[in-house]
Amino acid sequence: MPIDAKIAGKFGQFGGRFVPEALISALDELERTHTEAMADPVFLAELAHLNATYVGRPSIITEAKNFSKHCGGAQILLKREDLNHTGSHKINNVIGQALLTKRMGKKRLIAETGAGQHGVATATAAALMGFECVVYMGEEDVRRQALNVARMKLLGAEVIPVTSGSRTLKDAINEAMRDWVTNVADTHYLLGTVAGPHPFPTIVRDFHSVIGNEAREQVLALNGKLPDAVLACIGGGSNAMGIFNRFISDPQVRLIGLEAGGDGIETGRHASTITGGTIGVLHGTRTFVLQDENGQTIESHSISAGLDYPGVGPEHAYLHEIGRAEYRSVTDAQAMEAFALLSREEGIIPAIETAHALYGAMVLGKELGPDATLLINLSGRGDKDVETAATWFGISI
Amino acid sequence: MSKLVELFAKCKSENRAALIGYLPAGFPNQSASIEIIKAMISGGVDAVEIGFPYSDPVMDGPVIQEAAELARQNGITMPKTLEIVKEISATGVPTLLMTYWNPIERYGIEKFAKDFSANGMEGVITPDLTLEEALPWLTAAKTNSIHPIFVVAPSTGDERLKDVTANCNGFIYAASSMGVTGTQTNVANTASILVERIRKISDTPVAVGLGVSNRTQASEVARFSDGVIVGSAFVKAVLQNPDSPAEAVRKVAQELALGVRER
Numbered sequence: 227m228p229i230d231a232k233i234a235g236k237f238g239q240f241g242g243r244f245v246p247e248a249l250i251s252a253l254d255e256l257e258r259t260h261t262e263a264m265a266d267p268v269f270l271a272e273l274a275h276l277n278a279t280y281v282g283r284p285s286i287i288t289e290a291k292n293f294s295k296h297c298g299g300a301q302i303l304l305k306r307e308d309l310n311h312t313g314s315h316k317i318n319n320v321i322g323q324a325l326l327t328k329r330m331g332k333k334r335l336i337a338e339t340g341a342g343q344h345g346v347a348t349a350t351a352a353a354l355m356g357f358e359c360v361v362y363m364g365e366e367d368v369r370r371q372a373l374n375v376a377r378m379k380l381l382g383a384e385v386i387p388v389t390s391g392s393r394t395l396k397d398a399i400n401e402a403m404r405d406w407v408t409n410v411a412d413t414h415y416l417l418g419t420v421a422g423p424h425p426f427p428t429i430v431r432d433f434h435s436v437i438g439n440e441a442r443e444q445v446l447a448l449n450g451k452l453p454d455a456v457l458a459c460i461g462g463g464s465n466a467m468g469i470f471n472r473f474i475s476d477p478q479v480r481l482i483g484l485e486a487g488g489d490g491i492e493t494g495r496h497a498s499t500i501t502g503g504t505i506g507v508l509h510g511t512r513t514f515v516l517q518d519e520n521g522q523t524i525e526s527h528s529i530s531a532g533l534d535y536p537g538v539g540p541e542h543a544y545l546h547e548i549g550r551a552e553y554r555s556v557t558d559a560q561a562m563e564a565f566a567l568l569s570r571e572e573g574i575i576p577a578i579e580t581a582h583a584l585y586g587a588m589v590l591g592k593e594l595g596p597d598a599t600l601l602i603n604l605s606g607r608g609d610k611d612v613e614t615a616a617t618w619f620g621i622s623i
Numbered sequence: 624m625s626k627l628v629e630l631f632a633k634c635k636s637e638n639r640a641a642l643i644g645y646l647p648a649g650f651p652n653q654s655a656s657i658e659i660i661k662a663m664i665s666g667g668v669d670a671v672e673i674g675f676p677y678s679d680p681v682m683d684g685p686v687i688q689e690a691a692e693l694a695r696q697n698g699i700t701m702p703k704t705l706e707i708v709k710e711i712s713a714t715g716v717p718t719l720l721m722t723y724w725n726p727i728e729r730y731g732i733e734k735f736a737k738d739f740s741a742n743g744m745e746g747v748i749t750p751d752l753t754l755e756e757a758l759p760w761l762t763a764a765k766t767n768s769i770h771p772i773f774v775v776a777p778s779t780g781d782e783r784l785k786d787v788t789a790n791c792n793g794f795i796y797a798a799s800s801m802g803v804t805g806t807q808t809n810v811a812n813t814a815s816i817l818v819e820r821i822r823k824i825s826d827t828p829v830a831v832g833l834g835v836s837n838r839t840q841a842s843e844v845a846r847f848s849d850g851v852i853v854g855s856a857f858v859k860a861v862l863q864n865p866d867s868p869a870e871a872v873r874k875v876a877q878e879l880a881l882g883v884r885e886r
Contacts (some may be wrong), residue, residue, distance in 0.1 A: 234755070244724050244751045246682050248776035248801055250783065390688055391678065403681040408802040410778065507725040508679065510751070520700050521729030523678040 235424020237544035243423040245403075245510045252410045257425040259326050264432065269325065276321050277436065280354070281311050284440045287448070287601075292571035293584075297591025300598040303453065304574070305441045305469060307605050314577065314606030315437060315465045316347040316418060322433030324351035327414040334358040334413040338402045340367055340395035340461075341531035341579070342374025343606060344418030349383035351416075359383040362401045364394040367531055374610055392525045395535050399509050419462025420539030423510030427467075427539050434468025437603060442472045445601055455480040455590060458603040459582040460553065461497070461533035463542045465605035474550060483542060484586035486528035487555035497526035498555040499538040500546050508537040514546075529558040529614065530578040532606075554589075556582040562618050564588060565608070577606030578614065625745045627717035627770060627793045630669055631828040631849055640845035640883040643830055644668035644876060645721065645854030647676045648707050649699030650690045651861065655868065657710050662869035663857060664716050666876025671711055672748060672852065675704050675722035682723075682750045682774075684805035686855045689862065701730050705742055712743025719772070719793075721748040727760070736763035746770030746793040754787050761790060772796050774832075775821070777813045785824050794828040794850055795821055804833055805855030815847045841882025851883050 234257070235241050243253065263269040277283040286309065290302040307315035327335060335357045339345030345361040352359035361378055365387040368375055378385050391397035399422075406415040420427045420434075438456075445453050456473050458466035460483040473479045488496035496502055499514045506515040508523060516524040516536035526536040545551035564584035569575045576584060580603075587600050594600075608615065616623050634641045644663045649656050660671060676691035676699050683691065704720070712718040720739060727735050727749075739747075747769055752760060754773065764771040770793025775784055777800060788795050799814035814831045821829050830850025835841055837856070844851050856879075857872050864871035 242756050243753045244756060245753065246750055246776070246798075247753070247774050247787065248778055248798060250753065251778045251780055390685070391692070396679065400679050400681050404684070404803045407682070410801060506729060509681075512756075515725075517725070517729065519729070521677070521726035522695065 235428060237541045238547060240512050240540035240543040241424060241427060242512055243510060244507045244512070245423045246407055248407050249410065252406070253423055253425065255330060256326070256429070259330050260425055260429050263326060263329060269329070273322060273325060281317050281321060282309060283436065285309050287441060287444045290568070290572050293568055296567050296571070297588050297600065298594065299596030300591035300594055300600050302587060302591070303445060303599065303601045304604040305437060305601060307437060307465065307603060308574070308576065308580070308607035312343070312347045312350050313609060314343045314347070315434060315468060315603070316344045317350065318436055318468065319418065319430045319433040319464060320344070320347040320351045320416060323414070323416045323429065324355050324357070327357065327416070328355060330414065332412055332414045334360070334409065335416050336360045336362065336402050336405050336413055337416045337418060338362050338395065338398040339418065340398070340534055341610060342367070342371040342378070343532060343610065345383070345385070346374055346377050346381070348416050349378040349381035352383060353381045360405070361385050362388050362398040362405070364388050364392070364398050366393040367395065370531060371610065396523060419464040420467045420541060421462045421509055421511055421513065421537055427511065427541055430464050431467040431471055431541065434464055435471045437465070437468035438470060438472035441469060441601060445599070449599060452476055452479050453599040453601040454594060455482055455598070456601045457482045457484065457583045457586050457590065459533060459579050459605060460485050460538060460542060461535045461579065462537070463539035465603050467539060467541055469603040470545070470551060481545065481551040482586060482590065483551055483553045484582040485553055485555045486530055486533035486582060487557040487560070488527040490557050491555055495527040496555065497528040497533050497535060499536060500542065500553040501555045511540045513540040513543040514538050529561065530582065532577065532579040533582065554586055556585045560585045562615070565615060566619065574604070575608035576604060577608050578611045580605045625717065625768070625770065625793070626715070627670060627719070627745045630717050631794065634669070634849065639886060640848055641669040641830070641850040642667060642841070642879055642883045643670045643672055643850050643852045644857055645672040645674055645852060646857050647674040647687065647690045647694050648704040649676065649694035649697060650858070651693050652697040653699070653703055657707055659861060659869050659872050660707070660711055661714065662873040663876050664714055666873035667880025668716070668876050670717040670719065672719045672721050673704065673707060673711065675701070675720060675726055677723040677726060680723060682803055684803040684855065686805040686858050686862070690858045701726060705738060708739060708744045709742040717745050718743055719746040719748060720744050721750065724749055724752045732759050732763050736767040736769055740767040740769050744769065746772050748772045748774065748796055750774050754790060757790065774798050775817070777801060777817050784820060788821055788825040788827060791827055794830045795825065796852070797821060797829050797831045797848070799831050799833045799835070802833065814844060818847050838878045838882035841879045842885035845883045846886050851879070853879055
């Protein structure tokens with residue numbers, strides 16, 4: 227084989243595989259299993275059945291008529307992934323990969339988690355399908371997200387606090403990779419976002435594509451036409467790829483990703499990888515990363531643990547490069563403003579991650595005016611964020 | 624001919640394996656790092672593998688992670704690593720660099736190859752650079768007469784083993800078992816099977832790493848390989864002997880040097 231003959235999993239110059247050789251055969255096996263499964267009617271029927279009877283799909287769309295007045299009067303449609311079992315979009319990917327794990331005959335699931343949503347979803351699928359489950363979580367996040375740690379333990383998972391590096395999501399991924407290198411024979415690494423080495427960005431996108439597939443039909447049924455823009459928050463970018471994917475071939479629909487701006491890009495304390503980072507390699511993929519002049523990863527900062535990641539999925543890097551999607555940055559303060567408004571105006575407490583997308587809609591709605599229709603992925607609910615929000619707004623618990 | 628190639632020829636004629644010692648650059652700090660690496664050489668290490676400390680080292684266990692973190696806190700950079708390479712290669716031992724891929728890409732692939740080669744670096748071990756992504760690196764390495772050294776694992780399939788080893792020169796790095804650095808206890812069995820598989824398809828020398836930490840293990844691995852790579856044992860010696868790290872490292876090297884001669 228000439229070495230450049232087969233470059234799998236590339237999105238333009240982005241993506242690919244930068245991993246220890248020990249993982250290659252497992253990644254090949256995963257790629258093969260995924261390709262076969264997606265062409266197997268029995269697998270697809272089982273996935274659809276679980277989505278309908280366990281996850282709670284299809285998720286509805288809600289027209290946010292009160293919130294609309296904060297968005298220049300534009301029509302605001304919320305895709306309600308917050309109503310899924312376990313409270314966010316994360317379960318879509320987890321159910322799909324858990325079925326792949328069963329197909330590969332592996333018995334043990336490992337996962338990384340930041341805010342705990344992906345860890346909870348993985349622990350849930352492990353309980354349902356009878357896998358052993360270990361979740362790696364930065365020590366700092368274990369402290370910040372005590373409630374989700376307890377949920378994972380109740381579901382039967384072991385939660386291992388990661389004490390290396392910055393003790394957050396990035397280091398939890400490193401530790402999960404080390405576990406996988408060591409135990410790859412019987413273990414599947416259930417990666418929670420559209421990042422990591424090929425085939426993860428493709429697999430995770432495919433299992434979340436149900437979001438955009440449903441939403442496109444729902445908007446057409448409601449309005450008889452496509453939305454003007456689709457908005458989603460971006461950490462690694464899984465909920466955004468899930469809702470964008472079906473609309474990529476509709477050139478009249480603008481796709482807008484909202485990154486976490488933390489204290490503001492100019493302060494250096496942010497997690498806006500595309501708007502404020504440079505091209506590099508992190509966690510097995512070429513993409514935009516926050517890095518210094520020596521190629522060392524710089525710690526990201528965001529009020530939202532789920533967006534607090536110094537990399538981003540390679541397909542987003544590609545969509546940015548070819549100009550198909552736009553990426554903007556939303557600060558902590560702006561996101562919290564949208565968080566409060568949606569709660570008060572619509573009776574929906576969103577995840578703080580999602581609040582970044584909602585603020586993006588407030589800005590874009592004013593740009594486009596009252597005739598525009600904006601579809602927003604309401605990727606998760608805010609129960610897990612009550613403590614953070616209470617502290618932010620000075621509410622005593 | 625590079626000093627590395629000469630070394631393997633010499634070891635073969637002496638009927639022994641080469642001892643390759645690893646330490647991170649700038650560990651525990653810039654000046655001590657050079658003194659400690661020199662002590663490792665005076666203790667009997669035949670070739671030096673200098674690691675570039677990286678923020679996200681997924682192939683490394685807790686011992687090397689701790690060392691890399693300390694070196695980073697004490698300000699190690701690529702230009703400072705270049706200075707260390709220059710000083711160490713000046714001693715005459717074959718000098719290699721071990722680095723994750725992103726720091727090379729960030730420095731500039733061509734510039735990295737040119738600058739480091741000009742300062743005596745003979746080879747680079749790239750633990751997370753897959754062959755599929757390696758074309759720009761292989762080109763730069765060839766232009767600058769650098770040995771590109773890839774890691775192969777017990778799980779590497781037959782066809783892939785052929786492709787990867789065909790693109791290595793200097794030596795082939797055989798990972799003794801599945802896992803990360805510094806965590807294995809029993810290496811000989813899986814490693815000997817892997818080395819045997821490589822022998823059937825390649826004439827390039829094979830060095831075994833991951834999990835060799837004492838004289839007995841070194842001698843076991845020396846029986847079926849051309850080189851024995853030791854890292855965590857040296858790092859541990861430094862961490863556990865803050866008052867006399869150089870002396871501790873020299874002792875470890877002396878023991879291991881006996882091991883690679885006991886075939």
